[in-house]
Amino acid sequence: MIETAVYILIALTGGPLLGGLVGGLDRILTARLQSRIGPPLWQPFYDVVKLWSKEKTVVNVWQAFCAYCYVAATSIALVLFVLRSDLLLILFIQAVGAVFLVVGALSSTSPFSQVGAHRELLQILSYEPLLILVTIGIFLETGSFKIERIYSWNEPLLMKLPFLFVVLGYALTVKLRKSPFDLSTSHHGHQELVKGLLTDYSGPILALTEIGHWYEVVLLLGLCSLFWATNWIGMIVLVGVTYFFEVLIDNVSARLNWRWMLGYAWALGLSLSLVNLIWLYVG
């Protein structure tokens, strides 16, 4: 019981801390790739604190509801991950957060926010099946959806699920809002939709969406870590390399439109998953 409580506490506090630090590192790394120095490591936290202290303004009161539900869903998903629960269920709960973010954006009539929301839905449509198929692959290999069992598996999953790892990377690019798939909203200020999905979230409510995103990032990196769950060093190296790769792709590619995103995700992502799943069935 106490152990569970400790785990929950770790997930709830450690999640945003880690997520914010990853964000800070991301910004420094991106800056270095662009020959800049970049902000301090703790900049994402400064940003959130600043947003939090701003005056609260709303377009529609239900935006506050959606923002809270987003944070709730993403944090519950991370807590369940830390408690080593059912992977498929965790993905469903993570999707709840994503949907609430969209509904919140749709509740404003601003066309920027509306179009951003619809693009976000298309992003969900692109990555959601891929994430679930990755889970199915993990199930076929380990015989369980429970993370507990996956951590006790004595061979790195990457060996048996190489293509599915690529597919996960694909979903990760969309989910981390990295180019070429940062259609709905972007970290950078060159978005044709202003801030897209997040246009009408402001002040403390915007800060909440940022915190929710941190939880999500940590959850997804956790998912990556499952592919080398046999030892800590392998886990950290795999996650580090993957993240570096994401940042690299972000910096060298231009934004695509949704047809490309959906086409690539479904055609390439699904065929890669299919091939890998067939191997598992046969093997």
Next chain:
Amino acid sequence: MLENILSAGNLSALLIILPFCGAGMCAFIRSSKIRMMVILSTGGMLIAAALILIGRTPFQFSPEPFFGVHLSVAIEVLDFFLLAVILYLGFRHRSGIIKALALFQIFALAYFEFFMVKAEVSSATFFCDHLSLLMILIICLVGVLICFQAIAYMKNHEDHLQLAASKQPRFFGVMLLFLGAMNGLVLSNDMRLFYFFFELTTLCSFLLIAHDGTETATGSAVRALWMNSLGGTAFIIGLVLAYADTGMLELQPILVSGKMGGGWYLFGIALLCFAAFTKSAQFPFQSWLLGAMVAPTPVSALLHSSTMVKVGVYLVLRLAPAMNGTFLSQCVAVFGGFTFLCAAALAVGQSNGKKVLAYSTISNLGLIFACAGLNTSQAIIAGMLLIVFHAVIKALLFLCVGAIEQRIASRDIEDMRGLYADMPLTALMTVMGVIMMIMPPFGLLLGKWMAMEAAAGNLYVIMMITLGSALTVMYWARWAGTLMSDPFAGRFKPEQQPFLTWLALGALCVGAGLLSMAAPWLYQLIVPALSWGYLPPYTSHNGILENPYGVFAVLPLSFVAVLGFVVAIVAVKRASRARVVKPYLSGLQLAESGVFIGPMNRPVKAEAKNYYLSSLFGEKKLTTWINLAAGVLLTLMAGGTL
């Protein structure tokens, strides 16, 4: 004494006969007040009887001969009468196909009854296990609530149409008749009795769809009749074949001994599945259900949630043990997965709210068929949970759309933009319904989660379910967001609606939520419905469903969800004291909402509409191909058994 009167046999007789009596009374009573009393009292008694039945299940019984007439003889006569009515309708609407199908059924039935069937049914005429009980609870609770709401709805409906003479007597007569037919169907053990009620639901749906008497209504009703007659024809042929091979005349032996015969028997079962697909409006027979939305909304609610389409999935879940481990079962799974995916894709392309609901029904039924086809105990339980939760939530959504349509005179999602400002409570209930459709920890998602974990071993099915669920999230989330789309920060004031409307909507909305929390207990209630050889797939402890490879902590997650919900509501309260700003429009805004100063100093109205992606998911684009593919799959299914 009371115990004797409330015996299982009497209760089930009540469940079948009472709606028939109520229907008869409704049909003749002209006074709307007395009719309302009849409907309310019939409904109340049905609910009570269904609830008492929980403690009496399982049981079986055969009614005593009534004035010397055996029930099976009476049913035989009624069966021919029913087919004669359908034949008459074929003549009246000049539909060759209905005439042909009705005639064929009359001859097939005559041959079957008079030349083939030798022995009488060996066990009981009626039986009720936990699956039947589940269906009865759905029919009597959800179905009755829909009838209650229909009282308020139909008054409005006829005020609007300004009819010379009210057509409500017949309308409510058929609605109640439908409930009786459904109760009879799920209690039948004798397949001939099952067939009678099967045809009776076809006739009821015809009468209800044709209710408004317009040209489109009649056209849709005729289409529904011929498609379902095709199903009836397949049913009787299937019955003949299965009987010829194994002497199967009852459902119960299937539960006990599972697969019983070879080629022709399996082909018979395949035809029964085909009949189920037509009833449940699976591709390529979806058009009758889409056409059925011309009827008053309570009819749609009834057809989509607790009656009609649920007959198909009930039948296939019943037959599942008979095809366990066969190619046929795999085909049903693939066909179900295919329908789940394609109907979800078509729903994405729709802006018509009722059509979205219709495609979502077809899609969910496909998922239930997939579960029946996967045929593991986990999948079967998932199918049953999906039936329950889909019935409750879909009834809620249909009734909400009905209420919305009567207010805004449109069923287009674009016209529901910002509906929250006008009808806050109905809009919130609709959003709640959407949330319960796509989000954990609610019951439908529990069912989907189980279905996915059960389908993980079948590559085709899991691929289709995965893609289908992503599409499902898309069309629901879009709708929920559109309803709330409004620059709004005022106080919450519920709109005016008749009491019966609020009663039905409130009961369904709260009921669905509570039922979701109680899902582990619901699971324990339905586990005994698994037939012999199917082991309980989960252990249930402290409200947590768990097995060696999956876990869903239903109750703890529900509590966390409630907590999150409360926090979010408090946040809304606090946000309503915050400063309200206008949506960002990238320009100087005028006093009028959504207008900004554009180029040349002209006022421009900012507008954005939803993505329906009709270039990818439009009906015109997809329907032909989907129907073709469905035809191929059905042929594969039927041919593979021989």
